[in-house]
Ligand SMILES: Nc1ncnc2c1ncn2[C@@H]1O[C@H](COP(=O)(O)OP(=O)(O)O)[C@@H](O)[C@H]1O
């Protein structure tokens with residue numbers, strides 16, 4: 101049974117026939133000899149352009165590994181990954197702002213690297229800073245920001261890379277519930293405004309249901325796709341709405357059945 | 367703004383002033399007790415030493431000697447900085463060098479650089495010129511700190527920084543300029559700070575040993591005092607050497623390091 105080839109959600113109409121990201125039998129093995137560890141096993145998944153896919157799983161089931169393979173930071177042991185358009189932008193699990201740069205400089209960095217001229221850089225940076233609501237903090241340094249602001253800044257910087265595909269590795273895991281809720285709203289809005297294709301990794305079931313067009317559940321040792329749900333709840337979604345809770349408990353039940361650690365279900 | 371800054375500096379200075387006060391107090395106490403050399407020369411007190419410094423300045427000895435020594439220190443330090451940076455970069459960039467040279471550097475650093483003085487004088491003092499020999503001793507004393515600073519600075523860059531650079535597609539000069547240099551800067555500056563202490567020590571050892579034979583400087587004043595049994599002169603030299611060592615650290619390296627760390631949120635504002 102290949103659940104990865106389940107029909108795409110109705111929300112996505114853009115070039116629905118042509119996959120934007122294709123993972124085919126992706127396997128990743130770490131170490132050798134006695135310490136072999138299969139982090140991912142035959143992960144097959146297609147994503148279309150503009151789709152928001154949430155990868156859900158307990159810690160240790162290979163989510164970060166999967167993202168770093170898609171990001172091109174590491175190579176799969178076997179299988180192929182194809183991305184229709186260039187290099188993806190990444191928002192890492194740890195806050196990855198450069199501490200010696202101001203918020204503005206951090207956001208500008210990808211554009212400096214890609215040699216955009218100053219006028220265009222400024223324009224884009226201002227637009228992104230107001231999009232994530234950090235205009236008033238442009239000249240602050242990362243250590244002067246709250247956790248939520250840091251992640252907003254990291255999001256703006258990822259968007260500054262002007263890549264169609266955005267990879268997010270548990271970006272809100274370390275935030276308090278209230279801040280996380282705001283960021284969910286913002287991310288949902290920004291995704292709708294920008295039309296990016298997003299792969300969002302999380303261990304939080306409700307977060308996955310709230311944000312994703314599809315939720316891909318993974319089980320550990322080896323990391324595999326257990327099941328995929330199409331989420332057809334209308335946006336914007338409320339975290340504690342009846343529909344979100346309903347699907348979340350269905351997924352949680354499946355998670356428990358899979359023998360995954362219960363701390364993943366929060 | 368200026369005013370509050372001044373106040374902050376004064377506020378930060380009082381523990382230091384207290385420490386100096388205690389030190390001077392103990393010193394004065396020893397004088398009062400009547401400490402002297404076996405030969406009966408009395409220990410000069412803080413006041414005597416200060417007066418001797420004034421006298422040495424007045425007769426035009428101390429300041430030119432200080433200038434001469436500072437010039438040697440600056441040139442020697444700059445050379446050590448260059449050599450140390452190049453060696454550090456080579457070790458970081460060339461894997462074969464790392465294992466061998468890394469431990470050699472640690473060894474060199476623990477070798478008191480004063481041992482190089484006789485050899486340096488023998489090989490490098492052309493026509494009675496001892497400057498080159500002194501530079502050599504300073505370089506040998508200070509460059510290992512710089513090179514090891516480069517190494518540890520590079521090694522302590524978090525792997526995440528490299529991944530971030532790669533995910534942004536930063537390569538070549540961009541990679542070094544935007545990521546490596548800035549990330550490594552605090553470690554490098556820590557190495558620079560340590561290297562200053564080493565180069566100052568090395569220079570004083572070299573000046574003292576090479577002595578007044580062919581040169582002027584703070585070391586030769588000390589040597590001169592020894593030869594003439596002029597104890598206040600010796601104390602004046604020691605106090606000047608101490609003041610310079612502390613002042614360079616406090617006015618140049620410490621603010622540099624503090625500024626860097628503060629901007630990164632790693633030190634109190
Ligand atoms: N570089 C690596 N070397 C060896 N094992 C690794 C490496 N990266 C990840 N792993 C292992 O692969 C498994 C999946 O890790 P990861 O992808 O970080 O999981 P998740 O992000 O879902 O928590 C873990 O058991 C982890 O120990």
Ligand SMILES: [Mg+2]
Nearest residue numbers: 163164165193
């Ligand atoms: Mg992870």
